[in-house]
Amino acid sequence: MGSVYRLTLRQLSGKWRLSIMTVLSAMPVVIAILMLSSEQAPSVREFEQVVLSGMLAGSIAPMVVLAIAAAAFGNEVEDRTIANLTLSPIPRWHIAVPKLLAVITIAAPFVVVSAFFTS
């Protein structure tokens, strides 16, 4: 399973993908800073509803995870390199699980760091 995990990590670590993920993750932080620096600062409840629930949990985090997860399998299918894996003498879950773990490994830091600085 280690081979598929390492392969997927390298596939997902492209400069462009990481840059886009960084920009997406930074958006709630930037908006939070703007809101807090405004003269009409929102209440904690408003901030929680608009930024944390609405933006971060509702759209940014799913987008980051979806973009990475789709690339984990989508690129292999699109490039037709998936046969290198499916024609191996390993059960299918030995392909799916490491890919899922690699997605979590890449996506989790973006989501966690973004949530930490935003809140």
Next chain:
Amino acid sequence: MSEHPVTPSNGGVIPSEARDDAVIRVDHVSRWFGSVVAVSDVTFDITPGITGLLGPNGAGKTTLLRMMTGLAATSRGTVTVFGEPVRDNPPLYKRIGVMSEHETVYGFMKGREFVRMMGELRGVSNLEHAVDKAIALVDLADAQHRPMATYSRGMRQRMRLAGTLVHDPELLILDEPLNGADPRQRVHFKHLLQRLAAEGRTIVLSSHILEEVEQLADTVLLIVNGKLAASGEFRAIRAALNQRPYHVKVVSDSPRKLAAAVVALDSVDAVHVDPDGAVIVLSRNVRDLQIELPRLAKSTAISLRRVEPLDDSLESVFGYLVEQ
């Protein structure tokens, strides 16, 4: 249809009789996509040796290969490899090496990394030694530490072949393996396959180029429109091809004089002059015509400007065989 079973040592295709030593058994297999029939009721056995799967583009070769590798399900019929169903049977891939038609590689990986990963996935013991051996087989030791994105098309194909060979499979299935290979690589590839076959392996390779398969495979399966048009020894197929009538267009400075002279040749069945002034020759013996025509032109002082076959496409060759 020509059917010539051969001995296992030479590689063989047995279309209708079940064989005990069959490595691949395709039994009344059909595959359709909606209303389109890609493969229609095909039956054959493949035994050790090199077998070429030949057919024009869109004939159903890749669909057939995908069913033989378990990548695609059959709509009807069964495919067994080493006596076991190949579909949804991952452990069988320890004995099979498959190189697909598409030459896309992991561009960020170095060649050696790719072969090592393929070995790891296939549970190869003594991995580094196996990787060294596979890379040496395809003669790419010098390029093994370069990213595959920097490889030429032919180099990518060879490194993919190394990845296919790293677990020392008994059965090799190669879809259009010579795509992108230059003449030197083709010769190297031919010798490599012959060596692997001599060690007792079963090798199936597909191509849409007649001459390519002729150089590599002793036996062939001819697929046309999803059906098995002919199968057996290549020599028998080639003999059938040589007997087919060819139309040859000859452009000269004296078409009527040439037509009158050429009709007397033994190798010529019929002659006519087309509206553009070219002589169209119908021959069942093109080899003799190739020798006789220049001699005739020299003796009659006719200047030949162009000689070209009109129906030498693979589709027309297969069309002729199907009619037989």
